[in-house]
Amino acid sequence: MMRQRYAVRSMIIAGGFVLAVLAVIVQIIRIQTSEQAKVFLSQGDRYAGEFQTFYPERGEIYDRNGHLLAGNRTVYEVGVSLSEMASPDSLANILSKYLGLTYDDVHKKLTDSPKSWEYVVIQDYVGVNTVDQLKLLVQQMQGADDNRLDGLAFKPHLERSYPENSLASNVLGFVTRDGRGYFGIEEKYNDLLAGNPVQVWVPRDPNKATEIPRVPNGTTLVLTINRDLQSNVESILDKALSDYGSPNGTIIVMNPRNGEILAMATTPRMDLNNYDNYFTLYDNGSQYNRSIGMSYEPGSVLKVLTMAAALDAGTVRPDTTFVDTGAIEVGGITIQNWNRDAWGPQDMVGCLQHSLNVCLAWVSSQMGTQSFYGYMERFGLGHPTGVDLSGEAAGRLKVPGDGDWYPVDLGTNAFGQGIAVTPLQMLMSASAIANDGKMVTPHVLYSMLRDGHQYNVPTQVAGSPISSNTAQTLNQMLVVSLEQESSQALLPGYSLAGKTGTAQIPTEYGYDPTHTNVSFVGWGPADDPQFMVYVWLETPSASIWSSETAAPVFAKVAEQTVILLNIPPDVVRGQLVTK
């Protein structure tokens, strides 16, 4: 009887348990399949991880000797975790003091943010020193059990940094806070430098943690620029502008054998760490790097190209005599010399030495339009050089058939009037004379470093507008004319070739009678050119003549160049070769 009663009780209890378990299972199934379950699941998925974008470190930029010109440094985003915030008043007080903000602005951000926000950014790009001070303060307060700064957060990230400040700023360009490069190398090679950001789903569950795909750093670039030479050239340019009362100027130093630009200085330069100054320094983008962005009438430096063309075409020889009467009529317009004098019988060296407009206008007239402009085209005038810098201007070469070309242009173009070039264009064209007839494409990139490999930029020959013989002949003519002129461009111990250029400035009402642009193109050592220099000083007030302004600047640049490039004087070089 007892046994039967126990059995019934046991059955009831077991049945109760079974029912309870069944109820739990039914409830589980009901919850899993309910409408709300989908909402919960999606909420769960949302917090299961997040899409993170991994930005590669922007590639660095070095000069040819390994000096860092553009790198990266840590800055912080200072923010507040609103859920952890204990005292908005204290945070606003401290942050306004350290970050240079107003109390009201910070307080408003902390208290008026939407309720759904968990975190609010107070200021980004805060320097390490400021953040270190704030961190110390937080640490001290936490040590004293004071929670008023709770919620303060610092998120580190990198920003572009330029250790040399304004050095070579015109070549480098700059990077804004959105990570985009502007001007120069930073813009030209922006994609390479920036690398490729990678977006991946990062789960919070460590069980699901997977290897993040490798985010390679941006490509590191090595430039052809020699930092020390660049610094010296910039100093020489700044002094020249001051000495000769010139508002702006440009100096370029290039290796004529391979087109490597060793230094490129222009004004104004800006501190790249403070690029907000851009709008106060420049009216437009073409002024950022005048070497490539601004074209101008070069004047007599262009005579070297006219003479090269005439020699190569066989129109003249070095000893061809021209009797200078002081004037020549081309296209119905009379052309005169710079001093309006008649220089009598002159050979071609004399024409270059005394920079005779009449002689060169006669030379181009003898060549004829087809030959003359054919050569000018081959010298690359009117086309960008293809230099690997952003913002290059093409210049202008009017040719017969253009609406604004007149027959007199054949004469004036021969001595650099009515033709517009950039300093770099002029340098590239003249490289054919210094480099045995081969014209090299100027470039600033020496090599790229990526994935452990170095890719060197090969020399590019842009053309051979003249023969090697012509180049050597003209080279010698320019050495002699420079020496016979007792030029201030000479450097004792070194044979240099070069040509001055004093150009009137065209205006809406004809040529400006009071101002000139002065230029000089030269190279050395003449028997084995290792450097070329182009100088352009805009509207100097101390003297309108290139021989008194640009020429001595060339000599100073040449002096520094031979020292920094270890080029011995001609005599010593001869002894070294014979040994």
Place this chain on the structure above:
Amino acid sequence: MQGQATQIIHAYRQAPWRVQRQWIGAFLLAVVGVAMVAALYLDVTARAAVAGREIQEMRIQITTVQRENADLETKLADLTATAVMEKRAEDLGYRQVLPGELDYVAVPGFALPEPPILLAADDTAPAVQNQPVEYTQSLLEWFEDRVKLGGLR
């Protein structure tokens, strides 16, 4: 006598407690089996979780170290910038050399140094190729491996 013995054995075999014990034995065997699988799964999962957490921490460390490297490199460049070095040289009594003050000496075999390769280290730590299989295989794959190897060792 023999019939009596057969009867005892038969009675033993049909004893209700013996049938119950067989059921209990089978049930316990199943429970032990499930417990073993659960324990193994728990062990592998726990180890995977620890490894995952380590990966997350190492990722943070890598980012921090990369940032510190960039910082140090820039700091070094700041300290050796042209303007800084010029000032240091001037403070030490040096001045720029003039062309006439230079002596050139012929050194047989000497060639001007070319710009060096600046990349000292490869930043391309390749994706981990020799990751232990324990990090990737499922429990079933692991079990299959063990069976092939001849047991749990």
